[in-house]
Amino acid sequence: xxxxxxxxxxxxxxxxxxxxxxxxxxxxxxxxxxxxxxxxxxxxxxxxxxxxxxxxxxxxxxxxxxxxxxxxxxxxxxxxxxxxxxxxxxxxxxxxxxxxxxxxxxxxxxxxxxxxxxxxxxxxxxxxxxxxxxxxxxxxxxxxxxxxxxxxxxxxxxxxxxxxxxxxxxxxxxxxxxxxxxxxxxxxxxxxxxxxxxxxxxxxxxxxxxxxxxxxxxxxxxxxxxxxxxxxxxxxxxxxxxxxxxxxxxxxxxxxxxxxxxxxxxxxxxxxxxxxxxxxxxxxxxxxxxxxxxxxxxxxxxxxxxxxxxxxxxxxxxxxxxxxxxxxxxxxxxxxxxxxxxxxxxxxxxxxxxxxxxxxxxxxxxxxxxxxxxxxxxxxxxxxxxxxxxxxxxxxxxxxxxxxxxxxxxxxxxxxxxxxxxxxxxxxxxxxxxxxxxxxxxxxxxxxxxxxxxxxxxxxxxxxxxxxxxxxxxxxxxxxxxxxxxxxxxxxxxxxxxxxxxxxxxxxxxxxxxxxxxxxxxxxxxxxxxxxxxxxxxxxxxxxxxxxxxxxxxxxxxxxxxxxxxxxxxxxxx
DNA sequence: GCCGTTTTCGGCCCGACTGTTTTCAGTCG
Numbered sequence: 234x235x236x237x238x239x240x241x242x243x244x245x246x247x248x249x250x251x252x253x254x255x256x257x258x259x260x261x262x263x264x265x266x267x268x269x270x271x272x273x274x275x276x277x278x279x280x281x282x283x284x285x286x287x288x289x290x291x292x293x294x295x296x297x298x299x300x301x302x303x304x305x306x307x308x309x310x311x312x313x314x315x316x317x318x319x320x321x322x323x324x325x326x327x328x329x330x331x332x333x334x335x336x337x338x339x340x341x342x343x344x345x346x347x348x349x350x351x352x353x354x355x356x357x358x359x360x361x362x363x364x365x366x367x368x369x370x371x372x373x374x375x376x377x378x379x380x381x382x383x384x385x386x387x388x389x390x391x392x393x394x395x396x397x398x399x400x401x402x403x404x405x406x407x408x409x410x411x412x413x414x415x416x417x418x419x420x421x422x423x424x425x426x427x428x429x430x431x432x433x434x435x436x437x438x439x440x441x442x443x444x445x446x447x448x449x450x451x452x453x454x455x456x457x458x459x460x461x462x463x464x465x466x467x468x469x470x471x472x473x474x475x476x477x478x479x480x481x482x483x484x485x486x487x488x489x490x491x492x493x494x495x496x497x498x499x500x501x502x503x504x505x506x507x508x509x510x511x512x513x514x515x516x517x518x519x520x521x522x523x524x525x526x527x528x529x530x531x532x533x534x535x536x537x538x539x540x541x542x543x544x545x546x547x548x549x550x551x552x553x554x555x556x557x558x559x560x561x562x563x564x565x566x567x568x569x570x571x572x573x574x575x576x577x578x579x580x581x582x583x584x585x586x587x588x589x590x591x592x593x594x595x596x597x598x599x600x601x602x603x604x605x606x607x608x609x610x611x612x613x614x615x616x617x618x619x620x621x622x623x624x625x626x627x628x629x630x631x632x633x634x635x636x637x638x639x640x641x642x643x644x645x646x647x648x649x650x651x652x653x654x655x656x657x658x659x660x661x662x663x664x665x666x667x668x669x670x671x672x673x674x675x676x677x678x679x680x681x682x683x684x685x686x687x688x689x690x691x692x693x694x695x696x697x698x699x700x701x702x703x704x705x706x707x708x709x710x711x712x713x714x715x716x717x718x719x720x721x722x723x724x725x726x727x728x729x730x731x732x733x734x735x736x737x738x739x740x741x742x743x744x745x746x747x748x749x750x751x752x753x754x755x756x757x758x759x760x761x762x763x764x765x766x767x768x769x770x771x772x773x774x775x776x777x778x779x780x781x782x783x784x785x786x787x788x789x790x791x792x793x794x795x796x797x798x799x800x801x802x803x804x805x806x807x
Numbered sequence: 808g809c810c811g812t813t814t815t816c817g818g819c820c821c822g823a824c825t826g827t828t829t830t831c832a833g834t835c836g
Contacts, residue, residue: 251808257808258819259809261808262808263808266808291809291810292808292810293808294809294810296808296809331834332834332835333834334833334834336834337833337834367826367828367832368826368827369826369827371826371827372825372826375825419836432836458824458825460824460825462823463824475836477823490821490822490836491836493836498820498821499819501820502820502821503819503820506819511820511821512820512821513822514821514823515822
């Protein structure tokens with residue numbers, strides 16, 4: 234299937250292969266950048282090419298254009314197929330191990346004949362690496378540690394597992410003598426859904442003893458490396474952390490530098506160079522070497538002729554162009570959320586009663602709550618029979634009569650059955666204030682069937698919101714096969730909202746699709762999918778996804794007053 | 808491999824740290 238994501242993966246693989254072969258670094262980068270460009274494409278590959286997109290796109294020249302054409306015509310790229318056979322597959326595995334790059338991986342393969350990750354571990358334990366040219370005992374130990382790390386966590390952590398921890402550590406560092414600022418940077422600050430490690434940037438006076446406060450950080454297992462400005466630590470929780478220490482005057486530039494992304498920096502430094510400036514982690518430099526002081530990131534961007542770019546947007550898409558023309562969106566904030574939909578109770582598989590969940594919502598300052606227990610087909614989750622639906626409705630009415638400051642809406646999370654029909658007949662669905670429709674079974678349908686199934690569900694006039702669109706579980710399970718552009722189009726045409734499921738294991742819709750949804754006229758809802766009171770706080774992660782997806786408060790249904798939000802969820806019924 | 812209103816050749820973002828070395832390559836972000 235001619236697909237831009239598959240082609241992007243091929244180009245990314247070509248980049249790795251070329252790197253393994255020791256090719257020119259800039260050639261490697263050309264393929265990396267082509268992969269990145271394709272990944273960000275808003276249209277499908279064929280129409281992009283047909284509309285002359287190749288000629289207009291920076292970074293795609295003659296050679297890569299030809300390979301794209303070849304891929305569209307044949308579904309393959311001969312150059313890649315050939316390259317693959319010339320590089321042993323095991324090298325792909327080896328370079329995923331921290332501390333092992335292409336050069337050392339190749340050396341291990343050539344000198345020790347390592348054929349698998351398991352063999353590498355064995356070779357380390359047999360002490361066979363130390364003694365190879367360029368290798369020593371330390372390197373061997375580091376590789377063993379890297380192997381452990383990959384085995385335990387596949388090198389990735391959920392944002393929700395590290396973000397709160399990172400903030401706590403930053404708070405601790407801020408309380409230390411001589412420290413004037415400390416902030417979480419890196420992919421946590423950019424709110425990537427999974428992250429590899431924790432980055433913290435610290436501003437300390439010249440006299441401050443960095444080593445003292447670093448070793449005092451709670452939860453440090455050991456120090457991995459330590460220089461005067463950069464310290465790498467392993468935490469007891471299993472995640473690694475980099476701490477960078479700079480002088481207060483350098484803090485803003487350093488914070489920017491260590492927030493990334495790599496792609497954003499490459500683009501930004503190219504722009505700086507055009508303006509005769511140089512960027513490094515300590516600040517901005519004019520051509521004559523004069524340092525340009527910046528007090529904060531706002532000033533940093535201003536010095537480059539740009540509006541401030543929020544960390545979530547720094548992924549190397551088109552954020553620089555839009556910042557240059559003051560066309561960046563004003564991103565949604567947590568405080569914009571006025572109420573929540575998609576909440577479970579003890580009526581189905583929740584752990585708290587309807588009343589307890591209502592109280593928890595009120596405590597968070599929200600004004601409305603949409604209850605959506607599971608529908609009857611979801612027997613594993615004690616889905617509601619029709620009689621129970623009526624009973625729950627009575628309790629909701631009673632609570633609403635008692636409370637002035639909170640409105641409860643009676644909804645349902647209805648299963649989308651394999652043929653795309655819903656779990657209750659229309660006359661039952663019509664009795665709910667709103668309906669979330671989700672797939673919970675038959676995940677293995679073909680892409681075409683699954684797409685048809687979901688699109689058909691959205692044509693039902695009672696379906697307000699599509700729940701967790703892809704069904705993925707981060708670090709555990711890929712989503713089902715789905716033609717997401719077709720689903721987004723159908724959502725726009727039918728007036729169905731799409732959920733940003735804020736459960737940190739899901740974060741589904743993925744932020745990468747949010748912009749396209751918005752541009753197709755789709756409204757989104759940040760839904761906690763809470764099964765317990767504390768899970769209402771998942772909203773924080775959902776807002777992070779929305780921000781990362783370039784969304785404003787206006788794009789999100791549950792930033793509105795209760796009546797308006799409900800009206801939007803019921804607009805298909807008119 | 809890509810790019811260019813100084814360029815069709817010679818650049819391409821930039822620096823810290825480690826380990827194995829006696830001046831630097833490899834890795835990482």
